[in-house]
Amino acid sequence: MSNYLLSILTWVPVLGGILLLIVRDRRPDLLRWITLTIATAMFLLNLSMWPMMDHSNPGMQFVEHLSWGGPIHTAYALGVDGIAYAMTLLVTFGTMLVVLGSWGSITYRLHQYMACLMIMEGLMIGCFSATDALLFYVFFEGMLIPMFLLIGIWGGPKRIHAALKFFIYTFFGSIMLLTSLIYLYNKAGTFDIHTLAQLPLTHTEQTWLFFGFLVAFSIKIPMVPVHTWLPDAHVEAPTGASVDLAMIMLKIGGYGLVRFMLPIVPDAAAEYAWLMIVLSLVAIVYIGFVALVQEDMKRVMAYSSVAHMGFVTLGIFVSVLLVRRGGNIDIALIGMQGAMVQMLSHGFISGAMFTCVGMLYDRMHTRMIKDYGGVINVMPWFGLFFVLFAMANSGLPGTSGFVGEFLVILSSFSASPWIALFAAFTVIISAAYMLWMVKRVLWGEIGNSHVAEMKDLDVREWLTLSAFAGAVLIAGVWPHPFIHLMDASVTQLVQQIGIHKI
Amino acid sequence: MPNLNDILILLPEFYLVAAACVLLLLDAFMQPAQRGLLHWLSVVVLLVAIYLVVAGQPDVPVTAFGGMFVRDRVAEILKVFALICTVFVFVYARPYLRDRNLYVGEFYTLTLFAVIGIMLLVSAGNLVMVYLGLELLTLSSYALVALNRDSPLSSEAAIKYFVLGALASGMLLYGMSMVYGATGSLDLAQLRAAGAHAAMPNLLQFGLIFMIIGIGFKLGAAPFHMWIPDVYEGAPTAVTIFIGSAPKLAAFGMAYRLLDSGMGELVHHWQIMLAALAVLSLAIGNLVAIVQTNLKRLLAYSTISHMGYLLLGLASANPQGYAAAMFYAISYALMGTAAFGVILALSRAGFECDNIDDLKGLNQKSPWLAFLMLLVIFSLAGVPPLFGFYAKLLVLEAAIHADMLWLALVGAVFAIIGLYYYLRVVKVMYFDKPELVGELSVQRDASLRLVLSLNVLSLLVLGVCWGPLLGWCQKAFLG
Numbered sequence: 001m002s003n004y005l006l007s008i009l010t011w012v013p014v015l016g017g018i019l020l021l022i023v024r025d026r027r028p029d030l031l032r033w034i035t036l037t038i039a040t041a042m043f044l045l046n047l048s049m050w051p052m053m054d055h056s057n058p059g060m061q062f063v064e065h066l067s068w069g070g071p072i073h074t075a076y077a078l079g080v081d082g083i084a085y086a087m088t089l090l091v092t093f094g095t096m097l098v099v100l101g102s103w104g105s106i107t108y109r110l111h112q113y114m115a116c117l118m119i120m121e122g123l124m125i126g127c128f129s130a131t132d133a134l135l136f137y138v139f140f141e142g143m144l145i146p147m148f149l150l151i152g153i154w155g156g157p158k159r160i161h162a163a164l165k166f167f168i169y170t171f172f173g174s175i176m177l178l179t180s181l182i183y184l185y186n187k188a189g190t191f192d193i194h195t196l197a198q199l200p201l202t203h204t205e206q207t208w209l210f211f212g213f214l215v216a217f218s219i220k221i222p223m224v225p226v227h228t229w230l231p232d233a234h235v236e237a238p239t240g241a242s243v244d245l246a247m248i249m250l251k252i253g254g255y256g257l258v259r260f261m262l263p264i265v266p267d268a269a270a271e272y273a274w275l276m277i278v279l280s281l282v283a284i285v286y287i288g289f290v291a292l293v294q295e296d297m298k299r300v301m302a303y304s305s306v307a308h309m310g311f312v313t314l315g316i317f318v319s320v321l322l323v324r325r326g327g328n329i330d331i332a333l334i335g336m337q338g339a340m341v342q343m344l345s346h347g348f349i350s351g352a353m354f355t356c357v358g359m360l361y362d363r364m365h366t367r368m369i370k371d372y373g374g375v376i377n378v379m380p381w382f383g384l385f386f387v388l389f390a391m392a393n394s395g396l397p398g399t400s401g402f403v404g405e406f407l408v409i410l411s412s413f414s415a416s417p418w419i420a421l422f423a424a425f426t427v428i429i430s431a432a433y434m435l436w437m438v439k440r441v442l443w444g445e446i447g448n449s450h451v452a453e454m455k456d457l458d459v460r461e462w463l464t465l466s467a468f469a470g471a472v473l474i475a476g477v478w479p480h481p482f483i484h485l486m487d488a489s490v491t492q493l494v495q496q497i498g499i500h501k502i
Numbered sequence: 503m504p505n506l507n508d509i510l511i512l513l514p515e516f517y518l519v520a521a522a523c524v525l526l527l528l529d530a531f532m533q534p535a536q537r538g539l540l541h542w543l544s545v546v547v548l549l550v551a552i553y554l555v556v557a558g559q560p561d562v563p564v565t566a567f568g569g570m571f572v573r574d575r576v577a578e579i580l581k582v583f584a585l586i587c588t589v590f591v592f593v594y595a596r597p598y599l600r601d602r603n604l605y606v607g608e609f610y611t612l613t614l615f616a617v618i619g620i621m622l623l624v625s626a627g628n629l630v631m632v633y634l635g636l637e638l639l640t641l642s643s644y645a646l647v648a649l650n651r652d653s654p655l656s657s658e659a660a661i662k663y664f665v666l667g668a669l670a671s672g673m674l675l676y677g678m679s680m681v682y683g684a685t686g687s688l689d690l691a692q693l694r695a696a697g698a699h700a701a702m703p704n705l706l707q708f709g710l711i712f713m714i715i716g717i718g719f720k721l722g723a724a725p726f727h728m729w730i731p732d733v734y735e736g737a738p739t740a741v742t743i744f745i746g747s748a749p750k751l752a753a754f755g756m757a758y759r760l761l762d763s764g765m766g767e768l769v770h771h772w773q774i775m776l777a778a779l780a781v782l783s784l785a786i787g788n789l790v791a792i793v794q795t796n797l798k799r800l801l802a803y804s805t806i807s808h809m810g811y812l813l814l815g816l817a818s819a820n821p822q823g824y825a826a827a828m829f830y831a832i833s834y835a836l837m838g839t840a841a842f843g844v845i846l847a848l849s850r851a852g853f854e855c856d857n858i859d860d861l862k863g864l865n866q867k868s869p870w871l872a873f874l875m876l877l878v879i880f881s882l883a884g885v886p887p888l889f890g891f892y893a894k895l896l897v898l899e900a901a902i903h904a905d906m907l908w909l910a911l912v913g914a915v916f917a918i919i920g921l922y923y924y925l926r927v928v929k930v931m932y933f934d935k936p937e938l939v940g941e942l943s944v945q946r947d948a949s950l951r952l953v954l955s956l957n958v959l960s961l962l963v964l965g966v967c968w969g970p971l972l973g974w975c976q977k978a979f980l981g
Contacts (some may be wrong), residue, residue, distance in 0.1 A: 021869075021873075068968075068969045070974055071822075071825075071969075071976045072972065109866075112865075137886065138891075141891075142887055145876075145885060148925070152929060152933040153933060159933065160929055163929070163933070164569070164929065165924055166923070168921060171885075171917075172918045173919055175914045175915075175918055176914070179911060182899045183907070186899070186903055219782055338677070466675060473806050
């Protein structure tokens with residue numbers, strides 16, 4: 001059975017989603033329990049793969065390969081290396097908590113909502129574990145459909161605008177990815193990602209392909225200046241979709257960079273590393289300031305996501321720069337590791353923060369900061385978690401937010417002290433916008449009579465937030481298991497960047 | 503001299519002619535109440551025709567009547583899918599026709615004659631046969647569009663279709679006469695051989711241009727697309743669904759026979775013309791579709807853009823490109839029947855369901871039908887894992903393979919623009935509150951519900967297991 005684990009993880013949620021559509025929403029609680037059972041089972045199954053992973057093997061494990069037949073050389077090929085496995089963990093962990101966290105907040109056509117979440121889960125796992133470029137693309141694009149419906153059906157007042165913007169933006173990116181992949185297929189005669197990475201390419205080809213990949217993945221991450229869909233989508237999406245989006249979908253962009261762009265076009269990536277570093281710094285500094293002035297809690301978190309994903313791209317391309325300068329490989333390795341840890345950490349923290357905002361929204365039906373005040377007086381447990389996640393988001397040592405940012409800043413210092421200086425700004429800016437939000441929402445006198453009536457967390461909400469808190473603290477205090485898990489693959493990736501293709 | 507062997511080669515066509523005549527006679531002696539029998543008989547006739555086409559298929563291409571008729575794999579595949587689409591059309595059309603007093607025998611016999619036209623056209627080995635098949639198809643279509651003779655809109659559409667269609671046929675015939683003048687032959691295989699050293703190459707090229715115009719008109723490629731939106735909107739939906747599906751396969755077959763089999767030596771001339779037609783169709787189809795409020799017109803402009811993608815494959819001018827284009831034509835025919843099938847399923851007496859707003863809140867009224875339409879729309883938009891995605895993938899691949907990267911990029915960019923109007927349909931179905939009242943056809947007719955579900959789910963199945971069909975298409979061209 002362990003040979004088919006990835007297929008099980010991919011298709012059981014999809015089939016479960018179809019089952020939910022058939023069951024309909026006549027008994028909502030039964031529906032919620034079914035969904036939670038599937039999601040939890042998937043998480044435990046996924047977790048059980050950890051001891052089976054060979055940590056010294058940088059290549060793909062749990063490999064499945066099934067040729068489609070037919071004249072196009074593509075295959076149903078799955079497999080995970082350390083990086084991909086960590087990302088699938090994020091998917092299953094996140095989906096479980098999303099189901100738990102949005103237990104009672106959705107009542108309208110509940111079965112379709114839960115089905116969308118489940119199908120999303122399957123497609124996202126498929127996306128992270130595909131080792132065939134066309135299969136990756138199918139999952140990459142297929143997951144837009146459930147997300148589009150999630151935002152458009154269960155979203156806020158401007159949901160239609162947000163859903164269309166989300167879909168068209170992302171589709172624009174992915175069609176460029178498709179064209180690049182077809183071009184590569186024509187050269188290599190296969191869609192196998194590993195073979196594509198070995199393909200020699202000229203300078204011109206690499207430049208074109210680099211920008212094709214860049215458009216696709218920078219929209220997904222999102223990077224400045226193509227980030228504008230994210231605040232809209234986040235604000236209008238229902239809590240569950242926001243969490244899915246911030247926690248997992250954005251990571252597919254970062255994952256795409258390390259899976260496609262760096263191995264396939266290393267020379268172009270090195271040539272334009274300066275561009276990527278500048279864009280990342282703009283995201284970190286400028287978008288940080290933008291987050292400061294937002295009045296909607298979800299908008300603050302959306303901009304904070306763009307800023308923190310800036311650390312992922314910064315870490316990746318500082319690493320590229322260091323390798324190509326012939327500098328210290330160990331330092332480059334630290335930068336890449338930092339970027340990967342930052343992906344996980346941002347997944348945990350942003351998921352937790354959006355869940356928190358969702359819990360406030362369930363009680364007050366507003367996300368405006370000014371409608372709150374003194375929440376700590378009526379919801380002490382909630383206050384505890386909220387402060388913890390806010391601190392983690394601003395990079396407090398002892399939380400996962402610190403580890404990734406510290407590693408990235410560390411390695412960028414050897415690239416140039418100026419990069420490190422700007423990157424370190426984040427510590428001040430993110431502390432400013434997070435603490436200011438905490439101050440206005442939690443502290444002080446009780447803002448109004450509605451706040452006074454709010455109830456503290458119930459057991460289910462408490463469980464959800466504790467799970468997030470556990471992940472944030474474990475990864476913060478003892479990041480070794482995560483770093484060790486991805487170490488071999490990251491090392492191989494850094495070596496790959498060093499190989500000149502021209 | 504025609505012998506028994508020739509007749510055996512044409513057995514499916516002869517059979518269909520005989521069956522259509524029998525049905526016509528039967529209809530004359532039947533009570534209107536027994537029309538259900540005629541309906542199911544027509545479906546059976548088509549199913550038997552599919553069997554005859556597949557079962558009698560020789561392993562190597564054969565010709566009959568002195569090269570007039572070619573029976574090869576290309577013709578087989580196109581015929582099979584044209585017949586399947588027609589079965590879908592008959593099943594979907596019945597409730598609609600019944601509600602509007604159009605449930606008459608002419609619908610079935612005219613459609614069957616149009617199908618015979620398609621079958622002759624895709625098997626043509628001679629310019630005369632191309633023209634005969636085409637005229638049989640289009641003359642039947644003109645009459646079908648005017649089926650609802652009391653409706654001014656239908657009559658207008660029929661007249662427009664007839665005038666423009668006759669003009670295009672004239673152009674095609676004029677081109678053929680010049681080609682004949684330049685080469686002295688009407689046989690496509692001899693044309694190809696004579697093309698390399700024609701006595702008057704300019705005359706041959708001139709004839710080619712006129713033939714391209716005729717092909718462009720039949721495909722509905724811009725700038726020869728003017729008739730498509732009006733005919734799609736004006737014709738009864740039960741006829742639009744036919745015009746929008748099987749004849750597209752025929753138009754592909756005609757383009758392949760004329761351009762590759764006949765004018766293969768002039769590939770450098772027609773390749774660039776087809777590329778220009780493709781770009782124009784992609785641009786006009788996708789841009790104009792954005793502002794449409796009528797669902798049938800929206801699908802009409804969407805057809806134009808899809809013909810642009812099909813031309814991308816044809817313009818590659820190699821066996822893989824033809825296979826990709828044929829794959830695209832098949833996918834479009836199946837998607838077209840499914841999309842119009844949903845419209846037919848939603849219409850009822852006195853209500854056409856031809857505005858996009860008529861779909862409002864369909865997800866609440868009928869989640870299954872909304873889900874089917876969702877699949878069709880995303881397939882049309884080219885989102886994986888649906889059939890339409892692989893069709894797009896293959897034509898883009900064919901264009902890149904033929905060193906026309908720019909053409910593939912144009913196709914990719916217009917796919918994004920096209921997405922916008924497709925998403926609007928999904929938005930209306932899923933995000934808006936319902937306004938639908940009354941009973942839907944789909945709730946009355948079990949066969950419609952079943953076949954429509956099969957039709958749409960085939961898009962999903964072929965989207966996952968597309969290998970065998972593509973292999974079949976490629977084998978047809980690679981031999």
